[in-house]
Amino acid sequence: MKSCLVVDDSSVVRKVARRILEDLDYIVDEAEDGQEAFDKCRQEMPDAILLDWQMPVMNGLEFLKLLRGYVGGHTPRVVYMVTENDIGQIALALKAGVDDYMMKPFDRDHLEGKFTVAAAERASVA
Template sequence: MKSCLIVDDSSVVRKVARRILEDMDYIVDEAEDGQDAFDKCRQEMPDAILLDWNMPIMSGLEFLKLLRAYLGGDKPHIVFCTVENDIGAIAMALKAGASDYMMKPFDRIILEAKFEMRDRAA
């Protein structure tokens, strides 16, 4: 089965995303910040990551750069999820290695579309 790590400091966002991704047959794990996420990735690299932009301890962008430089960190499909609608911020995320991005708030249709595209490409 496919695995996905949801990285967001909001428990509500994690809960909503978890429900949608589990309905898509993903095995889901959660992390509250980039440091927690990186620790989990070092233990077991997920197939996909839903990544928040603004978090305490380690931001999504810091995590993304660290993960992509880590052995095996080039593998996960990473969807950056942000309230930022600044095209410069989105460009930074894509340049740092994000596979795709989506805006918050999101709904089931948007999230499924981002991960179904990944499934078709895999």
């Protein structure tokens, strides 16, 4: 079964994402900030990460750079969530190794699309 770590300082966003991802047969874990997320990744690397960019303690971009430099940190598919269409922020995230991005607030169809398309692409490569 696939696993996904949902990283967001909003408990509401984490809860909504968890429900949708569990419906897609993901085992879901949650983290409130980048530091907690990195600690969880060091314990067990998830298959995917849904990552907010504005968080206290360690923001999404800092986490992403740390993750991609860590052993095994290139394997998770990372979907970056942004609240505004800031092309500069998105470009920095893409350069740091994010796989995809989406705007918040999101709906079920949008989130499902980010994860079901990716799963289908990976299955066709394998």
